[in-house]
Amino acid sequence: MTVAKKIPIFDVIAGLSIAGLLLPEAVAYSNIAGLSPQSGLVALVLGLVIYGLIGNSRFAIVSSTSSSAAVISSGLATIVVFSSPERATLAYALVFLSGILLVIAGLFKLGEVTHFIAKPVLKGFSFGLALSIVVKQLPAVIQVHPAHSDFFRQLWEMLQAYSSWNWHALGMGLSALLILQFTQRYKTIPVALLLIILGIGLNVMGYTQEWGIRSVGHFEFVLPSASLPHLSMNSWLQLVEIALAVALIIYAESYTSIRTFALKYNDPSEPNRDLIALGVGNICSGLLKGMAVGAGYSATSANETAGAKSKKSAWVAALAVVIFLLCFRQYIANIPEPILASIVMYAVSGHIRFTPFKQYFIWRKDRLLSMIAIWAVIIFGVLNGLVIAIIVSILMMLKSYSVPQIAWLGRLGGGHDFVDIDRFPEAVAPDGILIARPDHPMFFANAEKISNAIIHKLSEQNYQHVILNLEECPSLDSTSVEELLLLAQHLQDQKIDLQLARVRRSVAQTLLYVNSPLFPQSSYEAQSVDDAVQQYEQIASSAT
Known part of the structure; x- marks a missing residue:
């Protein structure tokens, strides 16, 4: 039996499509955390392979994420300055500790607490997270640099910078979105990958430079060796609290991604198994000098949108990433930012719909709860928004029970x-x-x-x-x-x-x-x- 027969064609196409999306994202998230691009690439390959072997979800794409990168960056800032030579070692130790905490949570079956997240909360969270991701990708489409990253101020600054928008970049991004939209029925064609190849071609021919459109940029890749970060006991203890926050953000984002598609396709959910899979992935990433990994919402959405049918799409993506790194790394650096941003926005756009909330207004149940979840994510961010929505749902339940019928x-x-x-x-x-x-x-x-x-x-x-x-x-x-x-x-x-x-x-x-x-x-x-x-x-x- 050939490999082609073992792996469905839909998984091959999906794997190739998301590989082109994940590579530049991994480089970008490394910059957010203040680490070398190699850290994101190591995390990308390890996350895809390890979760594919241990995890439960057939759609989840586990790699470095923007949320975990931001938490690592802000957490390390409380210990060392950005330019400190110890920063990278502390970051890898932080990833390793986060993995240990996730494995412990899985072994103690703490994944069951996720059942406290009601479906209206999950749907509202997905809507708010997708909307936030779209807004965070807009600067790459119009080629501006907002000073703030929160939802409303970022939008306002982009509108104020109207005269500085790069109209060539905007045209490229809108064209990519339209192509993705009108070709969505053709699941067997890796449209996203073809768009990336087209963007690389335009860059190589010099058009993107002429139009002032930025590309991903060059990076190096060296095979890492496994080792435990060498730190004092005091440094390890300092990292425990930050590791808890990293573990929480990883699981909050990953669980939302995993359960969203499990609900959509009526797939079984095994939160404790996923906790262990995420933990093992982060332990290995920390030992091999990689970033934190989680089931990112945009990548998982892109995998499902590309037509993936099983976890084999992640293995195809991992193999494609390795081949790209070994043979075509110089071309990956030429991916135009607007095309990459458009692919991410299209991947999550399917969740920016009010149809899932219509039933709550018809039933007159949980309308307020779903709206709170949306705005909590937009205003307070991924982890805080989810925690707030869960707390509100529990308080509303307690309120109804406290007035007995x-x-x-x-x-x-x-x-x-x-x-x-x-x-x-x-x-x-x-x-x-x-x-x-x-x-x-x-x-x-x-x-x-x-x-x-x-x-x-x-x-x-x-x-x-x-x-x-x-x-x-x-x-x-x-x-x-x-x-x-x-x-x-x-x-x-x-x-x-x-x-x-x-x-x-x-x-x-x-x-x-x-x-x-x-x-x-x-x-x-x-x-x-x-x-x-x-x-x-x-x-x-x-x-x-």
Whole structure:
């Protein structure tokens, strides 16, 4: 069987396409971090190969990213000056430590916390991140240099520099975008790669210089040797805090990229496996004097847009990168910036759509949450924006749970089913028995309110028994236990019997540990509401 048959043609095309995109990006991100271009290129090859071997996502392209490069640059600035000879060694140690932290997180299965990121947050984050990437690529298209990098000030400075725009560069960028847009249906043609070759040709023939269009520039590449950075213990300890920030930004950006396309294609997600894959990639990159690597959103989008079907596209890209570096490095330096920027913008443009948010406005659910995610990323950046959106989503969830909805149950049609009387008015409440079912889990924020609501309901009618249905409550915290004890004591003082129904095993175990006479085992043994009601009715009938 030939290699061509082993690797689908779509993966070959996608791999070749993104290879031409990733090479100059790696050089640019090295400059952001203040490292040699070789650091970005080493990270590029290692990220593609290692994640392809260990990672789970079939679309993720793991290489150096602008976000991690910016964090490394700002973090090292707190330790050494930009021109310090120790800067590179500290950077490689920082990458190595970040990889260690990611592997530890994966081994301790901390990837599961990513399930706290709701889909509206993820979609809003993707929209905001794609929009931010587009704005950050605009200076390369119009060939201006804004003094600020934040979203709004960068836009304003570019508009103010209208008279300085390079119209040849803008025309080249818009032409590339239009070509990519109108040829998107032809998945078997590596349009992005052909555009890059065309741009190199224009540069070699001298047209881009005549038009004042900048190119990527020359760089050197030497095969690195693996070694642990030689630093004092104090220096290693100084880097731990910064490494945590780098690890967080890597995983925040990578997880968003990976899960976005997993949701789109209904692929399985394995966050702990991805954590380990990213960690191993960064450990190896640090040892081989490379930059931090992560699943960049623009590169992953470009891979999916180019028609990739499996992780083999990353291996094709890695092989192409190595071949390019060995044979055609002098030509890669001639890629015009507007063409490169246009390819990046086109890759993420598919996520700048309002269609995914339409359903939230129709359903009247999570509209605010998705909009907050968009603006948080735009205003506060990748990591801060995602953290803010997650915190807001959790706070909104806690707010909804802290205002409990309690269903007062009645028997439906004389049978064994007990349902919400407000929803089914034909249901009949048993005489003298109040049946309450909180529709949210009972926890510290709502336990007192649930207890007070039951006490208030008791004042409306003469009840002899209370049945509390805890089927929605998987566990009890200490506050909930204390409130249940207070409720039971209050009812005992009023000579009202309290029984719990549909108690889960963990709740029953907790009450067993509490070992209070207010809650003997007989008070929470009812398997259903009907069982508890029948017990009370049998007691009443035997008494008469």
